[in-house]
Amino acid sequence: METDKIDGLTRLFVIIGDPIHGVRTPTLFNEMFGRKNINAVFVAHHLAAGDLKTAWAGLKTIKNLDGVVITMPHKTPMCGLVDSLGINGRVAGAINAARRKSDGSWEGDMFDGIGCVDGLKRQGHEVAGRSAFLMGIGGAGSAVASALAHAGVKRLVVQDIDPLRLDRAIGRIRAAYPELSVASGTIDDGPFDLAINATPVGMGDSGALPFDPSPLPASTLVVDVIIKPEITPLLVLAQKTGHPTQPGKHMHRGQAIAVAQFFGFDLES
């Protein structure tokens, strides 16, 4: 719809993050609201990590705010600020969406992992029974790990710069999926069917690589969760060395569909 149709009855949805300039979520939702003639608008809030608690206390008081999408660096801390958590939020220890329930309380859950696995399936890639390397176990990484476990991955090797959060995440996954082989390790502990970057390394114009895909078998699918640039330095190099790749936009689209469903909307109709 045109922004000049926004009025006092317009329902609000926001995405919070820092940085916030690359987000596509407002466009996906606003296109859908326009298509369905829903009086709602989705905007982006640029929020620093240190301001989250104060910001969230304030956001909760906005009576016409119905949902919040959470991006870096707020996914993990938001876990402790909502009133209740869905199963994926509890296992991942992080959330990427929160909705106002009919009793006024806020419920959070994590849909990034569902988005990643759905994205892989939509591209024709199998996850069940496979082995995967995951770089990064922050908000997005934890979500991808729990979704991979839920989808039946056989072996999972995770690397992270923070040994404490890595241990904790592995502990949560082992507790929920005792049959899965999950351990800390590096890209050298392969071979892997999947190699996934879930860190911000390679975002923007940095040109940085989260890991070197060159030594991996040619059949290893290289996945990035970063959406801007669409083809990260990791994916450029993986393509050069003959690997199939999946950019972040597929995960992002799958994640947005799942979040929309959580908010009560069908993004695809």
Next chain:
Amino acid sequence: METDKIDGLTRLFVIIGDPIHGVRTPTLFNEMFGRKNINAVFVAHHLAAGDLKTAWAGLKTIKNLDGVVITMPHKTPMCGLVDSLGINGRVAGAINAARRKSDGSWEGDMFDGIGCVDGLKRQGHEVAGRSAFLMGIGGAGSAVASALAHAGVKRLVVQDIDPLRLDRAIGRIRAAYPELSVASGTIDDGPFDLAINATPVGMGDSGALPFDPSPLPASTLVVDVIIKPEITPLLVLAQKTGHPTQPGKHMHRGQAIAVAQFFGFDLES
């Protein structure tokens, strides 16, 4: 612009109030942003009185929020929450707009009064040297009183249900405009050239009258600050008894132009 153009770089403006359903400010600003190709959007936040302090602490942390328009019941309490005040905000003891200054602090000021007097002037009505009755000395009423004083009204009679805030407001006006005859009183203390309702009485479908305009001289201009309904029960009755009238939309338009200027925009080009 279309809402699907909203992205992470979009600047935000909000109006806060309770009730919020009747606001027109988002439309006025969003039309202007669209016309000028400015990547900004104006939305409404429904905020209860008791939540203002928490809400404002949160709103201030949103880095891409540049301005806030304040409507009932927040105009008076917001006066104590901003970092600095303009002259009309100080005299009125209430503000209807706040902007983020370049140093990151928030400055508030009151433009409702300017809007009312500009609205009268635009309709060809003189204010200087006239006598006025004003019903209501809350946020909007205080602003109208200080703007009437500033525009050179000769005599001002004010009525309010709260004797303490009435005394305080009269004290502030007397201190700033010692040559003006200002006193508490009723519509029976006329004759008046202007009779203005600055209370919420008559808003919505209530059908209520803030005062009875019938006994006033036919030349008395009857003004309402309420914008929904456009023609309030007060104005219906005033028209029936032959008085010239001015609905709230003129004041609102003048107020919006002044607020836009405060935010750095020209609403009329």
